Amino acid sequence: MLTSEQIQGLLPHRYPFALVDRVIEHEPGKRAVAIKNVTFNEPQFQGHFPGRPLMPGVLIVEAMAQVGGLIVTQMPDLPKGLFVFAGIDGVRFRRPVVPGDQLVISCELLSLKRKRFGKVRAEATVDGELVCAGELMFSLVD
Template identity: 85%
Template sequence: MTNSPSSPVVLTNEEIMGLLPHRYPFALVDRVVEYEPGKSATGIKNVTINEPHFQGHFPGRPLMPGVLIVEAMAQVGGLIVKQIPDLPKGLFVFAGIDSVRFRRPVVPGDQLLINCELISIKRQRFGKVKGEAKVDGNLVCSGELMFSLVD
């Protein structure tokens, strides 16, 4: 892990790829700036016009699809669940969402600051995290995300 006074980066993109299975074009976390393994994480997603979904969502008025905002939150949450001590090794997948709300559009040029905190782990197979995504300090999305260990 990288952490120096001159750089707020705690996990680089390469380190994130070592923890999560996602790859282009579905790797939605560019870096992690705060991280307490098994407890909480804050990640950054830089939103750029070069992302393929903007070709059709929407021409002339590009908006980041809400499902991709939620997926970015789930990837930050996955970093937490992946590092919980004493959990079985394996693939934790996104299993559900509760109470998700979208507050404002996310557009190219925005930087999503995504904060997730562990709520619970059940039977060493199921995890739940609370997530929030903000742009310029304004809440754009929040909700609870569930994960399940697949065999």
């Protein structure tokens, strides 16, 4: 398990863009399961949508990418640098995410090529129900 302080030591994201609250399972360089608590006072809900707040799909994918980043950055013998989100494949949204939901995000490393390009399989659930799933790619920026 990783605390918010430990997560901040591994990821460069900060409020309001830090979307991982806690890591509940972690096998460095292999897989991770994390939690994002969705709260009404997050800035995106002011305009998405007034009277019917929904978490934007791009932020769900970004939360999954941040969990994937925790895996990729923990690979042994990687050069120093910043891993950035490089692409998505097959991402589908299955149900809306609203304030009060707790996203449980699971990621598993699929591949790492030339120590610069990573791919993870990611999924997000709420109350055991699939919200979003797909493959995410990362690239190391010097």
